[in-house]
Amino acid sequence: MKKKSIFAIGGALSAIIVIGLVVYGNSQTEDAGQVRLRPDDLQLVATGKKIYDANCASCHGRDFKGEPNWRERSDDGLLPAPPHDETGHTWHHPDDLLFALTKYGPAKMIGDGYQSAMPGFEDVLTDEEIIASLSYIKSRWPQEIRQRHDQMNQSAAR
Template identity: 70%
Template sequence: MQNKGVMVLGAAVGAAIMYGIVTFFGPGGGQMQNVELRPDDLKLVALGKKVYDANCASCHGARFEGEANWRERGEDGLLPAPPHDESGHTWHHPDAVLFALTKYGPAVMAGDGYKSAMPGFEGVLSDEEILASLSYIKSRWPDEIRQRHDQINQSAAQQQ
């Protein structure tokens, strides 16, 4: 039963984050709708590795493994950092969503009092550094996952 509760909670948080994305990037939204990760851009990926190592690896892991029990809230009520490898849910989100979550933070994107240990990196990292770190993450996914992520991006673009 607890797994079902976690799944319902995850769906509710996902819906809240998607609402936040629509609010930020909906009609009349900013230029970030056109965010596109570039995992084959070696210079950008090299910058992304440096940014990731300095700002993300302490929580999400040097090998993208995330924190233990990342689907279950800790005693502090917060979800641990999820993995960014193929076992996590990062690749389930289109580029613009990943960018917004990184720039503004999950709490801002979900709104409605949602709490998250992950800060937004606006004012800490430039847009290029955020794009670079996400491109680095995607560059490490297996080909099959990268292709599935590309399909998610295509679906998101068609819905705009």
């Protein structure tokens, strides 16, 4: 049963990504493709840490470990907050999608009544603050993961 659950969650996450990219791509200006995280910008990362601590750490953890059993729906039907470290799936998504998920939230991006505990931050954080918090997250990934993420961004930009 666990294998079925893992495959079902994997399929659901894949669907979220595809739908999110389509919705995001159809709803944004041509500048939207220009989102780039800057994990080597120490000043931006320091700002991002403060933003992350104030807005994200309560669910995703100050240590980026997320909530327990994040791949399994809770009794309320919602998925717990995933980790943002190398054990989670955050680094599997290009910068543009990470930005859109943070700004608009999964429910708004996916639509069709999709429920998520993750809010959108478009009325809370500026675009630069979102980029700062995501840059902070990326700055904490191992170098190998950061390089793989950079390669994915380059492929997505083509």
